[in-house]
Amino acid sequence: MTSTRDDSHGALIARTVASISTPDLEARARAAARQSQLTKPPGSLGRLEALAERIAGITGADRPRLERRLVVVAAADHGVAAQGVSAYPSEVTAQMVANFLAGGAAVNVLAAHAGARIRVVDAGVAAETPLDPRLVRLRLAPGTADFTREPAMSRAIAERAVAEGIALFEAERASEGTDIVACGDMGIGNTTSSAALIAAVTGRPPSTVTGRGTGIDDARYEAKVAAIEAALALHRPDPSDGIGLLAAIGGLEIGVLAGVYLAAAAARVPAVIDGVISGAAALVAQAIAPRTVDFLIAGHRSVEPGHAATLEYLQLEPLLDLGLRLGEGTGAVLAITLCVAACRLLDEMATFEQAGVSDSDGVVPPEA
């Protein structure tokens, strides 16, 4: 799965970006037409109707089936954690990777609940991670550098992270099939990198898009905002340069997830955004290829303030609003259950004609 020559990474990204098309408006219209014939008052299934129609447009299928469900959980460490921005030590990143492999984390439970398989990726965890064949051990670097002092990573590594995300998604799709993908993360310090990316792309002041992550006190919160302000002043990243954003203030897991979004869009597979990190990766993906946004679904509204800014920027309305702020893909995989429900309704409900039910004009269709 790992490409070896650096120039091939840029080529893979360029090829993927070039193959991202637009939603299939005809499939979407056929789905909407079917929706109007199903045994329910028009519009009475609310956002589930719009959701199924969006997925029809993304996939190009009139009656999409979301049977093969994937959650990608990408993990990495962050040099900025040295600035005291998290309540947890960096060792937790590797410990949680082990927990994902053992099946004990929240995302494991919710993936089982949603009938989704999990692919865990060590994009660049500082501590050692298990030699487990189920773990994709990219280990692109032992975490990022502290971006308050220097770029988080080189452009070459940033490109490689995105390319690895693309390759990973393509391999998953080729081997086990993927009808929908949820993008999750793990990485102590990664809400700091995400808030920096969100501030850089949306142009909002860091203090308005920075939250308390795992749950930090006032002193750490001030250190977090200060770190982001320092990084933006130091690097002045160009918001339209996705690779440049990643290299300056991003994370290795964020790069991998950005690659997954690009590959999913190219393959016409709906990709579900989780929380603030997953959302920041979507901002990076749209900086690389703006059309990616048309293939995304916002899983939930995280309580992290930067997430609302991200979704507003991407013009996406989240499906769930349950006060989640865990990451790992938990909100996204829970939202997959709603996507599945919406598509099953479109596919499996009877029409007025099939069921012999009168429509709002009081007419039972003739074949009933």
Place this chain on the structure above:
Amino acid sequence: MTSTRDDSHGALIARTVASISTPDLEARARAAARQSQLTKPPGSLGRLEALAERIAGITGADRPRLERRLVVVAAADHGVAAQGVSAYPSEVTAQMVANFLAGGAAVNVLAAHAGARIRVVDAGVAAETPLDPRLVRLRLAPGTADFTREPAMSRAIAERAVAEGIALFEAERASEGTDIVACGDMGIGNTTSSAALIAAVTGRPPSTVTGRGTGIDDARYEAKVAAIEAALALHRPDPSDGIGLLAAIGGLEIGVLAGVYLAAAAARVPAVIDGVISGAAALVAQAIAPRTVDFLIAGHRSVEPGHAATLEYLQLEPLLDLGLRLGEGTGAVLAITLCVAACRLLDEMATFEQAGVSDSDGVVPPEA
């Protein structure tokens, strides 16, 4: 299942009300204590944590499992439909009952999605319904009377409807087991009855709690509000008399669902409210037994304005907000998937100690 002597109905209701206790605060506290040991930052699963703890309190189990899931869909007709309050003719009620039995309605698809079985009840459909052994054919009356002119039903029939709901739930629980129940409805004209009940119980003006149901135009909307105002002026129902409310302005399916809520509360089984009709039934149940509310879960926020008033009155916060307004139990059964997810997280996640993950003090528990 059907009791034959009228006085036995009142006795069954009284016995059920007397056996409704309070949530088990110790089980709830044990669930909360376990929650704090699971591998996630405290509170990071947001409302899913509170939901699992509420279900622990309702059921009395520290780690509740919601394996046997039931949706009760009660159908009936409404005499007030003669006032031109709906976009659909009354025949649709019986046609939709047939659709439920054939598996073609939205609630069938969502129940399959949620792993729930459906029990369809003809509480009082005007037209003939199928002689299908899966249909509970109570047929307490051929629909209600037009409550703008006379009481919707007698007190004896109102009591019987509630008692049948209790007997139905108890029989379902005894035969196939029930760990959670969702309450759905079908009945042309029933948003009118529900809005009348909501106005009567909450004291709000009818125009503020009346919506457009299946989707009616301005003329029908005005007729609907006028019908409710006329009924309230005629009957002046006592908001603390649940049977009196049902008799004056209620519906047969609403009475059955109120009985299901009472029986579920008595059995410590969480009951999920769907939309505006299911919510009106919960108002009737709380008028009969105020403690019932502690055993309820609000599935979703319907777009019907009366539903928000109901949930505010009951002090319940809905789980989903997807713009649904179909009824049938669709929003409630979709919310069951969230209840299941919340309980699985509480039950199945690893603790910090089990997983060898450092907590926020940076300490790996000693046995890791």
